[in-house]
Amino acid sequence: MEKTRSIQMVTDFKELHSNFFILPNAWDAASAKIFEQCGFKAIGTTSAGIAVSHGYSDRNMPFDTMLAVVRKIVQAVNIPVTVDIEDGYGETPEEVAESVRQVIKVGAVGINLEDATMDPQAPLYDIQVQQKKIAAIRQLGDRIGFPIFINARTDPYWIKHVTSSGRLEETVKRAHAYQEAGADCIFVPGIREISDIRTLRKEISGPINVLAGPELPPAHELEALGIQRISTGSGPFRATVSLLHRIGQEMLERGTFEQMTSKVLSYDDLSQL
Structure with missing residues (x-):
């Protein structure tokens, strides 16, 4: 995608977070195109949807498989596409940044980076480790002159191995750290209680993203609470x-x-x- 148009796309995507919007998550070119025809202003990808539709479980999909699908989705639509890159497809911040560079190269405007490890003994990445990943992505954007939108996902509410006590406090602590490292938006999947959402909104400056689900308050209530973005995930x-x-x-x-x-x-x- 031509760089000037790509930068305009990411500018448009950032502007969406000035208000309230719903971001549907596609898994192939057809689902992306249908969402665009419905009238959505941007599209995310679902790692689980792409993985399972290609015969893999989530978090076990090869990077090249994901990248090929993202390329087709970007080519299919004329609206911004942000990509779920799971925990970054890399062991080091530099490797994660390289994964992001390739995602940008095929036309994406943003990424979703999660801090869950899938290890029951240590279910969340160390905060400083995650900060270094986010900082490396931000430095990449600065280096290549592309203001990539970083959606930092934090999973205390999502991971079954994390106890319910202290989830809100841990979420706020991680959100502040990730914003300090360069995140544009904080994604908190699994949060449901209005009281927790209200506290989260009070404690965190900048856009907040939540995940659609059966127990989540309706969109108009979330908008009134000051939430900017609802994702649909898988x-x-x-x-x-x-x-x-x-x-x-x-x-x-x-x-x-x-x-x-x-x-x-x-x-x-x-x-x-």
């Missing part, structure tokens, strides 16, 4: 896979095709995507 992908399962069950158990044929895109419409 939700749309899981809903799509669930629909496929119901279609299969209907065909085998009832011999009918209603869910497959009712209110669906025609073949011609599909071809236009």
Whole structure:
């Protein structure tokens, strides 16, 4: 993507965080294009959706597989795309920055970097380790003249191995550290209680991102609380896979095709995507 247009894309994406918006997460070119046609102003990717649709479990997908999908998504739409890079696809800050450089190269405007380790004994990365990753990404952007949008995800509410006591305090502490290192937005998946969200908003300056879910307050309440961004994560992908399962069950158990044929895109419409 031509650099001037890429910089305009990231500028537009940052501007979205001045207000409130919903960011859907796509897993391929078709899902991205459908979200764009719905009217969304930007798109994220879902690492779980991309991984599972290519035969991998989340956090076990090869980087090249993810990058190839991101390239196709960017080419399919005319709105900003931000990429879930899990914990950075690298052991060192330099390796993480190189992963981000390649993501930028294919046209992404931002990244989502999480601090979960997937290790039950130490479920979260050390704060200083995560700070160094974020700082390396910010330094990369400065070096190449590209203001990449860094969404720093912190997982005390998300990781099952972290006890509920102290989650809010740990989240705020990590948020401050990540902002100090250069993060543009703080992502807190798993937070649900309005009281916690209200405290989070009071304690953190700058944009806050939460994850859509069945127990999350509705969008208008979150907007009133001062939240800037709701991501959908793997939700749309899981809903799509669930629909496929119901279609299969209907065909085998009832011999009918209603869910497959009712209110669906025609073949011609599909071809236009």
